[in-house]
Amino acid sequence: MTVSTKMAMLSRARVVSSNLFGKLAFQNPIHRAFSSSSTQGTHSHDKMMNNNPMFSLDISSQIGSCMPISMMRIGTIIHNIEMNPGQGGKLVRAAGTSAKILKEPSATKLCLIRLPSGVEKLIDSRCRATIGVVSNPEHATKKLRKAGQSRWLGRRPVVRGVAMNPVDHPHGGGEGKSKSSGCRGGVSKTPWGKPTKSGFKTGPLKRRK
16 A cells, blocks of 8 residues: 555545534534523522422431531431531431531531530531431330340440459558558559549640640
8 A cells, every 4th residue: 555545545534534523513512601690590599409409309208318418408307427528427426316407507608506415516518417317216225134245245344443452453452442552542543553533634745835
């Protein structure tokens, strides 16, 4: 195949591709509207309201859905709430608990939510939460039948320090139920000898600026 034949084939391929592109562009034109009228803002607001599932569907059908708080309505019962956007659920995760939205989320950046403890907390409206109440509300009223059932849950027995020997705990030894060992008087201590009362600081010291 000569060089002239190759050039002729390439030119024909370019013409065919350009004609095909022109037909596609003519069949699917791109319309861009640049208007600042008030009617366009109204249509965009109506479109946003229709796309929001919280305004188009019943609240009972949204139970179990996870979405940003800004997409919810005032008075919605929620749980598994984030404290920072994208951090993951941190609040209201215990069995049978729920929180309530007290302020319109879409109005401001922060949303007022009442926690199960009664505390009202401001949370970023971009944080996500799950609609509904956490299951198993009878968890708090459930009673264990025997000590072995507590062991099934991974809970080990708790022994008082007063009932131990001096070698095992700072409260051990002595006569009766005294927490001191011998003639030395002492306050309540941890098994490692640190005081548990009087505001004793057990954490690491903060760096001074």
